[in-house]
Amino acid sequence: MEGKVFQKFKVEQCCYYLQNKQFKTRYQRQPNNNPYISALLPCPRGNLLYSSIRAHTTLSKYHQTTHISKQTSFYCNASLSSTTVPSLDKTDFLKLQNGSDIRGVAVPGVEGEPVSLPEPVTEAIAAAFGQWLLHKKAGTRKLRVSVGHDSRISAPTLLEAVSRGLGVSGLDVVQFGLASTPAMFNSTLTEDESFLCPADGAIMITASHLPYNRNGFKFFTSEGGLGKVDIKNILERAADIYQNFSDENLTKSQREVSVKKVDYMAVYTSGLVNAVRKAAGDLEKPLEGFHIVVDAGNGAGGFFAAKVLEPLGAITSGSQFLEPDGMFPNHIPNPEDNTAMQAITKAVLDNKADLGIIFDTDVDRSAAVDSSGREFNRNRLIALLSAIVLEEHPGTTIVTDSVTSDGLTSFIEKKLGGKHHRFKRGYKNVIDEAIRLNTTGEETHLAIETSGHGALKENHWLDDGAYLMVKILNKLASARAAGEGSGSKVLTDLVEGLDEPKVALELRLKIDKNHSDLEGRDFREYGEMVLQQVSNSIETNPNLKRAPVNYEGIRVSGFGGWFLLRLSLHDPVLPLNIEAQSEDDAVQLGLVVANAVKEFKALDTSALSNLTHS
Numbered sequence: 001m002e003g004k005v006f007q008k009f010k011v012e013q014c015c016y017y018l019q020n021k022q023f024k025t026r027y028q029r030q031p032n033n034n035p036y037i038s039a040l041l042p043c044p045r046g047n048l049l050y051s052s053i054r055a056h057t058t059l060s061k062y063h064q065t066t067h068i069s070k071q072t073s074f075y076c077n078a079s080l081s082s083t084t085v086p087s088l089d090k091t092d093f094l095k096l097q098n099g100s101d102i103r104g105v106a107v108p109g110v111e112g113e114p115v116s117l118p119e120p121v122t123e124a125i126a127a128a129f130g131q132w133l134l135h136k137k138a139g140t141r142k143l144r145v146s147v148g149h150d151s152r153i154s155a156p157t158l159l160e161a162v163s164r165g166l167g168v169s170g171l172d173v174v175q176f177g178l179a180s181t182p183a184m185f186n187s188t189l190t191e192d193e194s195f196l197c198p199a200d201g202a203i204m205i206t207a208s209h210l211p212y213n214r215n216g217f218k219f220f221t222s223e224g225g226l227g228k229v230d231i232k233n234i235l236e237r238a239a240d241i242y243q244n245f246s247d248e249n250l251t252k253s254q255r256e257v258s259v260k261k262v263d264y265m266a267v268y269t270s271g272l273v274n275a276v277r278k279a280a281g282d283l284e285k286p287l288e289g290f291h292i293v294v295d296a297g298n299g300a301g302g303f304f305a306a307k308v309l310e311p312l313g314a315i316t317s318g319s320q321f322l323e324p325d326g327m328f329p330n331h332i333p334n335p336e337d338n339t340a341m342q343a344i345t346k347a348v349l350d351n352k353a354d355l356g357i358i359f360d361t362d363v364d365r366s367a368a369v370d371s372s373g374r375e376f377n378r379n380r381l382i383a384l385l386s387a388i389v390l391e392e393h394p395g396t397t398i399v400t401d402s403v404t405s406d407g408l409t410s411f412i413e414k415k416l417g418g419k420h421h422r423f424k425r426g427y428k429n430v431i432d433e434a435i436r437l438n439t440t441g442e443e444t445h446l447a448i449e450t451s452g453h454g455a456l457k458e459n460h461w462l463d464d465g466a467y468l469m470v471k472i473l474n475k476l477a478s479a480r481a482a483g484e485g486s487g488s489k490v491l492t493d494l495v496e497g498l499d500e501p502k503v504a505l506e507l508r509l510k511i512d513k514n515h516s517d518l519e520g521r522d523f524r525e526y527g528e529m530v531l532q533q534v535s536n537s538i539e540t541n542p543n544l545k546r547a548p549v550n551y552e553g554i555r556v557s558g559f560g561g562w563f564l565l566r567l568s569l570h571d572p573v574l575p576l577n578i579e580a581q582s583e584d585d586a587v588q589l590g591l592v593v594a595n596a597v598k599e600f601k602a603l604d605t606s607a608l609s610n611l612t613h614s
């Protein structure tokens with residue numbers, strides 16, 4: 001395979017850092033009556049001008065060619081609307097942090113959701129990542145960063161802004177076009193100069209399953225995804241860069257910046273294909289005769305049908321929503337969403353398929369459905385992957401997030417002979433914990449969340465929904481080769497014995513950040529007070545038992561089930577998970593929490609009231 005170099009251009013041709021005049025030309029306020037204008041950034045104290053994003057921008061299709069394609073003036077596309085860019089300070093930038101991601105509103109038009117990720121902010125963030133990378137990897141060679149995006153309508157505009165920002169920091173830019181998040185990380189590990197790999201850093205433009213108007217960034221180096229501390233550092237740098245769009249930047253940007261395009265998804269998908277072939281003893285078409293339907297939810301995962309399953313011999317007719325469409329007209333691409341799971345289940349049953357596979361928008365999460373329409377998501381997906389991994393690595397530890405069921409623990413430990421390490425919520429937390437356990441001598445090969453995020457040691461701890469499905473495909477193919485039957489029954493049999501609760505629910509109790517009951521406290525501090533109160537209240541209740549080992553919030557067993565109350569990773573919310581063997585037991589557990597938190601006036605307990613009064 002060959003990488004293709006597209007075009008070199010001068011940043012100075014169109015970069016707004018160059019001079020105010022030029023900047024203003026590009027970001028000129030235009031007389032318009034654009035309905036979106038009122039939804040733009042809220043504080044018009046501004047000193048700069050910027051263009052807003054077109055609501056319907058055409059995206060390239062997921063099937064890229066390897067031919068050179070000319071890009072004319074791609075840094076200078078005209079905008080439909082523009083307005084004043086406000087003065088933004090560090091606090092505004094830090095608000096864009098969402099755990100180890102950056103997320104904001106990129107498309108105007110949704111009431112109450114002003115744009116927080118306009119082009120100049122994006123450019124500053126990309127320039128800051130460039131600075132951060134240079135600081136980390138200082139050397140003689142010019143550094144290069146790969147950039148990909150999902151199917152969101154704001155992707156083309158943000159791609160341009162990201163490329164400009166990186167260019168200004170003096171880095172080479174390699175654009176992959178429509179890509180998956182795991183492919184971006186993978187590009188920092190691939191050794192193939194013809195595809196301009198390894199990249200020194202990678203940026204994925206995505207907001208995962210969030211609505212069409214959002215977007216954001218995930219950053220990678222060969223060491224993995226950047227963590228919270230680095231993201232904060234990058235946002236602080238971005239705020240400084242943003243304040244400092246000055247002559248100094250202008251001089252710096254006068255150099256030639258190299259932007260190239262390669263079809264990296266061809267490398268990534270051939271890696272997936274080869275992994276299945278290898279596991280099947282180098283059979284060319286190990287999935288021949290299997291009928292597998294894919295639902296990409298109009299995100300970036302459509303490639304999986306044509307570029308992975310079909311070369312392996314599978315029939316993919318009946319696959320749906322493979323075309324990228326950033327308005328997500330069919331359902332939210334999210335394996336945790338009921339409507340999405342119903343859609344893939346229906347496709348499996350309608351097509352009498354052996355298996356259904358569904359991805360989130362940027363393909364770092366996935367789930368499956370067996371031929372009878374039974375879902376492999378949440379605890380069942382973890383159980384299935386645990387069974388596969390424990391066959392390969394008997395006794396190994398499986399690291400999961402905190403909301404996994406007690407039934408899963410019994411299944412992993414009693415049925416499969418492994419060890420379940422129930423850790424915290426958050427895919428990065430789970431992966432980092434698995435890596436840490438290995439360094440302490442506790443062998444672990446799988447880190448997986450109920451959300452459908454999962455990573456394997458054998459795959460460089462890459463958080464990859466597509467690779468999780470590869471493991472399932474390997475099992476299908478090897479079972480048939482070993483005469484253990486065809487179809488997905490082998491998968492269904494692997495999770496037999498998993499004890500599943502009759503009732504499983506998650507209530508998300510909001511904290512009103514502006515409520516006087518906070519008395520000036522941060523919502524996290526307030527949330528901790530709520531948790532402490534619940535903790536105190538259970539001490540005297542003989543029906544309840546605190547989980548002996550627990551890494552976040554408070555997890556309590558009782559009434560034949562359990563509850564976990566914890567602080568959300570990102571939002572002013574206390575998610576409450578309850579699992580029980582009957583509705584009455586779920587209500588009893590709900591009442592324990594309801595009684596303990598009733599003094600906390602800033603906590604919205606209406607969902608809890610609905611449960612306990614039902």
Ligand SMILES: O=P(O)(O)OC[C@H]1O[C@H](O)[C@H](O)[C@@H](O)[C@@H]1O
Pocket residue numbers: 425426427428449451453567568569570571575
């Ligand atoms: O704490 P919560 O609000 O439930 O959110 C937790 C979730 O946040 C993000 O979506 C992360 O990608 C997930 O890995 C994590 O599980």
